[in-house]
Every structure is written in structure tokens, then in C-alpha cells.
Amino acid sequence: MSKAMLIINPSSGKADALSHEAPAIKVLQELYDNVTIRYTEKAGDAKDLAQQACEQRFDALVTLGGDGTVNESVNGLAEQPHQPAFGFLPLGTVNDFARALQLPLDPSEAIEVIRQQHTIPVDIGKVDRTYFMNVLAIGAIAEAVYDVSPEQKSAFGPLAYVLEGTKAFRHHTPFALTLEHDQGVWEGDAYLALVALTNSVGGIESLAPQAKVHDGCFHVFIVKRLGLTNIAQMIPELLQGSLSHHEDIEYFATATLRASTAERHIFNIDGDEGRPLPFDAAVLPHELRIFVPPDR
Numbered sequence: 001m002s003k004a005m006l007i008i009n010p011s012s013g014k015a016d017a018l019s020h021e022a023p024a025i026k027v028l029q030e031l032y033d034n035v036t037i038r039y040t041e042k043a044g045d046a047k048d049l050a051q052q053a054c055e056q057r058f059d060a061l062v063t064l065g066g067d068g069t070v071n072e073s074v075n076g077l078a079e080q081p082h083q084p085a086f087g088f089l090p091l092g093t094v095n096d097f098a099r100a101l102q103l104p105l106d107p108s109e110a111i112e113v114i115r116q117q118h119t120i121p122v123d124i125g126k127v128d129r130t131y132f133m134n135v136l137a138i139g140a141i142a143e144a145v146y147d148v149s150p151e152q153k154s155a156f157g158p159l160a161y162v163l164e165g166t167k168a169f170r171h172h173t174p175f176a177l178t179l180e181h182d183q184g185v186w187e188g189d190a191y192l193a194l195v196a197l198t199n200s201v202g203g204i205e206s207l208a209p210q211a212k213v214h215d216g217c218f219h220v221f222i223v224k225r226l227g228l229t230n231i232a233q234m235i236p237e238l239l240q241g242s243l244s245h246h247e248d249i250e251y252f253a254t255a256t257l258r259a260s261t262a263e264r265h266i267f268n269i270d271g272d273e274g275r276p277l278p279f280d281a282a283v284l285p286h287e288l289r290i291f292v293p294p295d296r
């Protein structure tokens with residue numbers, strides 16, 4: 001008897017999640033003998049439910065929610081002895097993980113991806129006992145995103161992060177950063193460091209075109225100088241996918257990373273507030289099995 005669990009965050013996607021519930025249930029009932037439906041009520045519920053899906057040996061877990069709910073589900077699945085195949089309908093503002101996996105951003109098309117039952121192995125990152133799918137970020141610009149309110153996100157979408165980041169940049173100085181990685185140590189002054197697992201960060205899919213969801217690497221970008229003139233040069237390079245070649249950017253790929261700063265900085269983990277540095281991070285290669293379009 002095959003079984004699937006559907007986790008729904010009713011508050012996700014400007015509270016639009018419930019309108020996608022019936023089509024998702026229909027598709028899952030066509031594919032699996034038993035379908036269990038669970039609703040989240042608060043932070044942490046999606047993680048607990050995903051862990052239960054592992055312990056009870058479900059064949060598939062499908063989540064309806066934004067990046068926050070998907071991240072919680074991933075935290076419930078990671079490093080469990082039995083893992084269901086994982087799918088999700090992207091309902092958030094930015095949906096970076098869906099972009100990296102080349103999932104349709106339209107939830108009714110995304111459910112068709114589950115119907116096709118094609119999965120690939122996907123890497124995730126680990127810091128302490130927390131798992132992430134997209135990015136760790138270090139620096140005041142990264143810390144500014146904690147000030148983005150749900151109202152700003154609803155009104156401006158990903159632009160809300162750019163607006164807060166720009167405000168932080170105006171009052172900002174570089175910080176002393178040390179990154180110990182697989183090939184050596186990078187030490188210097190930086191304005192921002194991004195440790196990306198996928199090509200899509202903050203809704204911009206061209207940050208790291210070289211990043212693949214199962215390449216076993218973090219793609220590390222360090223912004224060494226930042227002023228109005230070089231921002232004007234960096235934006236087109238960012239959009240063309242060649243930012244790693246810019247002279248004010250240091251780029252390397254690594255599977256493990258230890259980061260420390262001279263002053264107190266709090267890192268950002270998939271858009272949420274982490275804790276003060278230092279941190280040790282590692283890629284968990286091929287940790288999840290995720291439903292993606294067969295032709296991606």
C-alpha cells in the first residue's frame with residue numbers, strides 16, 4: 001500500500017494555499033493508495049510533520065507553501081534513515097528553491113510535475129543541526145532582510161529585499177572576514193559574502209549559473225569592494241551570469257566552509273536570521289529526492 005502526506009500552510013502565498021488544496025489531493029489520490037492531509041498552525045509544524053512522514057515510512061511528501069514551509073519540511077526530512085520522495089507547490093514571494101529546480105512557479109502546473117513522478121537527487125547544506133537549500137549570507141546587507149515586513153513582501157515581492165539592502169548599503173562599511181575552505185583560506189575585508197547551493201538567490205537566477213542542484217558544492221561569492229560605480233558594473237554582470245569574473249568579487253567552490261568575522265555578525269540562513277559567527281557548514285550531497293519536470 002503506497003502512501004503520501006500532503007502538508008498545507010494555510011497562511012502561505014497571501015493565504016492562497018487552500019485554493020490549491022483540492023487539485024493537489026486529486027492528483028495524489030490518483031497516484032497513491034492512501035493520502036494523509038495535515039495543516040500547519042505555527043512555526044515548526046512542517047518540520048515535525050515531515051519527520052513523522054519519514055518515521056511512518058511514507059512514499060511521498062508534498063508541501064504547499066512558501067520558502068519558509070519548504071525549508072521546514074527539508075529540515076524534517078534531512079538525515080532520516082527513510083525519506084519519502086519530496087515535492088512542493090511554490091506559493092511564496094521569491095521561491096528560490098523552485099527556481100533552482102526549474103519547477104513551474106504556477107502552482108497548478110507544479111502539481112502536474114508530481115503526477116509525472118520523476119525525481120532527482122538534490123544537495124542541501126548543514127550548519128549546526130540546521131539544514132538549508134539555498135544560501136547562507138554574511139554582512140549588514142544580508143542582516144537587513146530581517147527588517148522586511150510581511151506587508152512589504154506582499155506589496156513589493158523580491159524588490160522589498162533590494163530596497164532594505166540598499167538602505168543598509170548606504171550606512172555600511174566592510175568587515176574583516178576569514179573563510180577556511182577545501183583549497184585553503186581566504187582572508188580580507190568584505191561587504192557581503194554569499195554561500196550559494198543553487199543558481200537562484202533572492203529571485204535572481206543568474207547569480208551562479210555554474211551551480212547545479214546536485215554538484216556537491218557551495219558556490220562562494222565575496223564582495224570585496226562596493227561603491228556606486230562598481231555596483232553599476234556589477235548589476236549587468238550579475239544579470240548575465242558572469243559576476244564571478246568581476247574584479248571586485250572573489251569566487252570559489254567548496255564542499256566545506258568555516259566562516260568567522262572579527263566583529264559580531266549574524267549570518268542569514270535561507271532568508272532567516274541565523275546566529276552570530278563563526279559557523280561550520282558542509283554540503284550533504286544528494287540528500288533529498290525531489291520531484292522535478294522530466295525535461296529539466
Ligand SMILES: Nc1ncnc2c1ncn2[C@@H]1O[C@H](COP(=O)(O)OP(=O)(O)OP(=O)(O)O)[C@@H](O)[C@H]1O
Pocket residue numbers: 009010011012013014015040041042043044045065066067068069070072091092093094095153
Ligand atoms: N497556520 C499558520 N498561520 C500562520 N503562520 C503559519 C501557519 N503555519 C505556519 N506558519 C508560519 O508561516 C511561515 C511562512 O510561511 P511561508 O514562507 O511558507 O509562506 P510565505 O510567507 O507566503 O512565503 P514567502 O516567505 O516566500 O513570502 C512559516 O515558516 C511558519 O512559521
